[in-house]
Amino acid sequence: xxxxxxxxxxxxxxxxxxxxxxxxxxxxxxxxxxxxxxxxxxxxxxxxxxxxxxxxxxxxxxxxxxxxxxxxxxxxxxxxxxxxxxxxxxxxxxxxxxxxxxxxxxxxxxxxxxxxxxxxxxxxxxxxxxxxxxxxxxxxxxxxxxxxxxxxxxxxxxxxx
Numbered sequence: 001x002x003x004x005x006x007x008x009x010x011x012x013x014x015x016x017x018x019x020x021x022x023x024x025x026x027x028x029x030x031x032x033x034x035x036x037x038x039x040x041x042x043x044x045x046x047x048x049x050x051x052x053x054x055x056x057x058x059x060x061x062x063x064x065x066x067x068x069x070x071x072x073x074x075x076x077x078x079x080x081x082x083x084x085x086x087x088x089x090x091x092x093x094x095x096x097x098x099x100x101x102x103x104x105x106x107x108x109x110x111x112x113x114x115x116x117x118x119x120x121x122x123x124x125x126x127x128x129x130x131x132x133x134x135x136x137x138x139x140x141x142x143x144x145x146x147x148x149x150x151x152x153x154x155x156x157x158x159x160x161x
Contacts, residue, residue: 032093036085040143043078043106044136050075051133054126072114079107082139099143106135 049071056064086103089095109132116125 029093029095032085032088033095036082036089036099037143039078039082039085040136040139043075043082044140046071046075046078047133047136050129054129069117072110072117076107076110076114079103079110083107102135102139102142106132106139109135 050068053064053068053071057068083100083103086099089099090097109128113125113128113132116128
C-alpha cells in the first residue's frame with residue numbers, strides 16, 4: 001500500500017512482507033544528514049570566528065571582548081543544534097548513533113569554554129579553544145568525508161539517500 005504526503009513531498013510504501021521493516025522513506029532520511037552536515041559546517045565557522053575574535057582581544061582592539069562574547073553565543077547555538085541534528089540522523093534518519101557523542105562532547109566543552117572565558121581563566125580558556133577548533137575540524141572531516149556520510153549514515157546510505 002502506497003501513500004503520498006503532498007505537503008512533505010514524500011512517498012512511503014508499506015511492504016508488509018516478512019522482515020521488511022514496514023515503511024521505507026528515503027527522503028526523510030536524507031534531510032537529517034544534510035542538516036547535520038550543514039550545522040557541523042556552521043559550528044566550524046563559528047569556532048573559527050571565535051579564534052579570529054580571540055586574536056582581536058589579544059591585540060587590544062576596542063570592542064573585541066564584546067564581539068568575542070557574542071560569537072560565543074553563536075558557537076553555543078550551532079553546537080546545540082548540531083546535537084539535535086545528530087539525534088535526528090540516528091532517529092528518524094536511520095543513521096549511526098555514533099555522531100551523537102562527539103556532538104554532545106563539543107557542546108559540553110563549549111559551555112565549559114564560555115564559563116572559563118567569563119571567569120577570565122585564560123590559562124585554561126586558550127588551550128581549550130585550540131582543542132575545540134581541532135575537535136570541530138575532526139567532526140567536519142567525518143561528516144563530509146564520504147558521499148552520504150559513510151559510516152555516520154550507515155543505514156541511511158543503503159536505503160537510497
